[in-house]
Amino acid sequence: MTDTPxxxxxxxxxxxxxxxxxxxxxxxxxxxxxTAGGSQIVTVAxxxxxxxxxxxxxxxxxxxxxxxxxxxxxxxxxxxxxxxARLAKASGCGNWVKIEVINDSKYLLPDNHETIKAxxxxxxxxxxxxxxxxxxxxxxxxxxKAGAATVMPLGSFIGSNQGLKTKEFIQVLINEIDLxxxxxxxxxxxxxxxxAMEMGADAVLVNTAVATAQNPAVLARAFAxxxxxxxxxxxxxxxxxxxxxxxxxxxxxxxxxxxxxx
Amino acid sequence: MNIVINGxxxxxxxxxxxxxxxxxxxxQSKHVITELNGTIVPSDQWAQTNLQDGDALELxxxxxxx
Amino acid sequence: MxxxxxxxxxxxxxxxxxVEELAQEAAQLTRQHFGRTISLYGPLYLxxxxxxxxxxxxxxxxxxxxxxxxxxxxxxxxxxxxxxxGIRNILMLTGESYKHTPVSYLKEAALIASEYFQGIALEVxxxxxSEYKELFAAGVxxxxxxxxxxxxxxxxxxxxxxxxKNYDFRYATPYRAAEAGMRQISLGILLGLSNPSxxxxxxxxHLRELEKSFPGVEYSVSFxxxxxxxxxxxxxxxxxxxxxxxxxxxTRLLFPRVGINLSTRxxxxxxxxxxxxxxxxxxAGSNTSVGGYTLxxxxxxxxxxxxxxxxxxxxxxxxxxxxxxxxxxxxxxxxENSL
Numbered sequence: 001m002t003d004t005p006x007x008x009x010x011x012x013x014x015x016x017x018x019x020x021x022x023x024x025x026x027x028x029x030x031x032x033x034x035t036a037g038g039s040q041i042v043t044v045a046x047x048x049x050x051x052x053x054x055x056x057x058x059x060x061x062x063x064x065x066x067x068x069x070x071x072x073x074x075x076x077x078x079x080x081x082x083x084x085a086r087l088a089k090a091s092g093c094g095n096w097v098k099i100e101v102i103n104d105s106k107y108l109l110p111d112n113h114e115t116i117k118a119x120x121x122x123x124x125x126x127x128x129x130x131x132x133x134x135x136x137x138x139x140x141x142x143x144x145k146a147g148a149a150t151v152m153p154l155g156s157f158i159g160s161n162q163g164l165k166t167k168e169f170i171q172v173l174i175n176e177i178d179l180x181x182x183x184x185x186x187x188x189x190x191x192x193x194x195x196a197m198e199m200g201a202d203a204v205l206v207n208t209a210v211a212t213a214q215n216p217a218v219l220a221r222a223f224a225x226x227x228x229x230x231x232x233x234x235x236x237x238x239x240x241x242x243x244x245x246x247x248x249x250x251x252x253x254x255x256x257x258x259x260x261x262x
Numbered sequence: 263m264n265i266v267i268n269g270x271x272x273x274x275x276x277x278x279x280x281x282x283x284x285x286x287x288x289x290q291s292k293h294v295i296t297e298l299n300g301t302i303v304p305s306d307q308w309a310q311t312n313l314q315d316g317d318a319l320e321l322x323x324x325x326x327x328x
Numbered sequence: 329m330x331x332x333x334x335x336x337x338x339x340x341x342x343x344x345x346x347v348e349e350l351a352q353e354a355a356q357l358t359r360q361h362f363g364r365t366i367s368l369y370g371p372l373y374l375x376x377x378x379x380x381x382x383x384x385x386x387x388x389x390x391x392x393x394x395x396x397x398x399x400x401x402x403x404x405x406x407x408x409x410x411x412x413x414g415i416r417n418i419l420m421l422t423g424e425s426y427k428h429t430p431v432s433y434l435k436e437a438a439l440i441a442s443e444y445f446q447g448i449a450l451e452v453x454x455x456x457x458s459e460y461k462e463l464f465a466a467g468v469x470x471x472x473x474x475x476x477x478x479x480x481x482x483x484x485x486x487x488x489x490x491x492x493k494n495y496d497f498r499y500a501t502p503y504r505a506a507e508a509g510m511r512q513i514s515l516g517i518l519l520g521l522s523n524p525s526x527x528x529x530x531x532x533x534h535l536r537e538l539e540k541s542f543p544g545v546e547y548s549v550s551f552x553x554x555x556x557x558x559x560x561x562x563x564x565x566x567x568x569x570x571x572x573x574x575x576x577x578x579t580r581l582l583f584p585r586v587g588i589n590l591s592t593r594x595x596x597x598x599x600x601x602x603x604x605x606x607x608x609x610x611x612a613g614s615n616t617s618v619g620g621y622t623l624x625x626x627x628x629x630x631x632x633x634x635x636x637x638x639x640x641x642x643x644x645x646x647x648x649x650x651x652x653x654x655x656x657x658x659x660x661x662x663x664e665n666s667l
Contacts, residue, residue: 051268175329252601255344
């Protein structure tokens with residue numbers, strides 16, 4: 001059974017495994033992970049050039065066919081996110097932006113409210129906006145209205161590898177929001193990625209787990225396989241999982257009372 | 263003249279344009295994005311953009327991120 | 329959301345075990361989301377003038393019945409009677425006639441109804457958004473509009489003439505009503521008209537899309553089964569009790585918070601059993617003829633359908649309490665209708 005491609009802003013993708021490029025020990029690991037995982041969308045961030053150190057340009061390690069998603073990390077409010085997005089666009093490397101607005105150094109939770117504001121502004125300027133939020137139905141609806149291209153709810157705290165702590169809330173978004181839902185943050189193992197896809201998520205974004213693995217490229221491939229497996233399971237129509245209700249007194253005996261036993 | 267680049271004060275011996283600055287301070291100009299006094303300056307305008315005393319310049323580029 | 333095949337399989341599985349499991353789960357979900365409350369309402373037929381010829385209905389345009397339309401003093405009498413029974417939610421019905429029961433008539437009825445009732449719903453011809461807005465401002469907060477069947481070919485077969493023939497206009501009605509601010513919207517299919525699995529699947533899709541577009545509306549569904557009118561069967565109804573129970577239970581499973589309504593078309597015994605399984609709204613002390621409560625003797629009445637459950641409101645309340653249910657006459661009171 002073949003899947004339909006993931007379509008975001010009119011662009012088709014066959015991979016539903018997005019990779020973040022932060023926290024890698026070295027750039028070679030990153031390049032190998034992108035290749036091994038087959039990711040077609042990767043996130044990058046924007047920072048002041050370190051004038052003393054002359055680091056190698058990260059984009060040199062990202063294959064040319066891969067879509068760059070610039071993260072507005074560092075932004076503490078909508079205005080800062082907008083500024084970062086505009087800077088990224090000026091590079092000529094595309095106008096896809098992941099809005100990440102965090103004014104919280106304890107939990108790194110995103111500010112849904114500021115994210116909505118940034119989405120409105122940037123979407124009006126023609127950016128392809130992928131906003132990162134705490135899964136909240138009202139925020140997601142507002143993002144749809146604001147012109148977002150996807151909604152990216154967090155699974156658990158950034159870097160925690162705790163998996164889908166927000167599972168039920170992500171499910172609500174999958175059920176009610178007609179944009180692609182990309183589960184982002186907290187996915188620590190391929191099984192968790194598969195779980196997200198089985199629920200009906202459209203894609204997952206993983207960073208910390210791969211970057212900090214002993215063998216990032218191998219784990220990247222494992223994630224890719226898990227995402228595919230989860231997606232196939234979803235498409236196959238998993239049987240409905242009933243909670244088996246504890247039988248109290250029978251409720252439907254009356255339907256069969258008059259039927260002669262034979 | 264004095265300008266601030268990436269938050270740090272720099273002394274310039276003579277008047278320069280943005281193209282010169284990028285060549286002087288960055289390893290390579292590819293994927294360098296410049297913001298002068300809060301306004302983004304596209305790379306095709308670097309040569310025509312002259313710096314003045316007291317200017318604040320941001321030189322940013324892509325790095326790894328989640 | 330279930331696939332059509334899954335729904336079909338469930339409805340076709342006749343085993344007692346299957347229906348019992350489904351019923352148990354539905355019962356549990358209903359208790360979780362509704363407690364043991366049953367919302368009570370009474371129908372009031374204002375007019376049986378109808379311009380549509382629907383083969384299954386006692387009021388259809390080609391049926392030779394005494395056509396009647398109540399004037400304010402007349403329906404006031406009916407309303408007083410219903411109010412005296414304890415009913416505080418009224419469902420006002422008319423045949424489909426823009427000519428005989430235009431918006432102005434309905435508005436007046438709503439304004440007068442608000443002297444007696446807190447919840448005012450209409451089951452009349454589909455209207456435009458602007459008209460629903462007027463009605464909402466006049467105190468109507470609920471609309472019932474059943475597609476009857478979602479099978480276009482079958483729909484065309486049973487709706488031979490008149491406004492009701494327009495499938496798409498009817499289908500979009502709940503959207504227009506919601507747009508206008510209506511707080512309660514009731515959908516339904518007439519079981520027995522067409523393939524129940526297909527209609528159920530289509531009804532669920534209709535409801536899902538509405539939920540996404542207008543999440544703040546309180547939705548409910550009805551599953552009237554084709555019945556006799558003055559003991560004449562109109563079309564063959566072939567949804568048996570087992571399937572009926574399954575349909576209600578399945579609906580509860582898939583839409584845990586949607587109201588499920590049961591009219592007096594059904595026998596008392598079945599109604600009572602279904603209370604445990606998932607229904608949350610029922611009519612009581614009903615009369616489905618125009619003027620049937622106070623104005624016309626029974627032999628002169630032309631009901632829309634034959635009532636099987638003739639228990640009075642008092643009897644229903646007694647029954648509910650005996651079964652540890654909580655009869656609810658009013659859910660809310662109007663302060664002011666505003667969007």
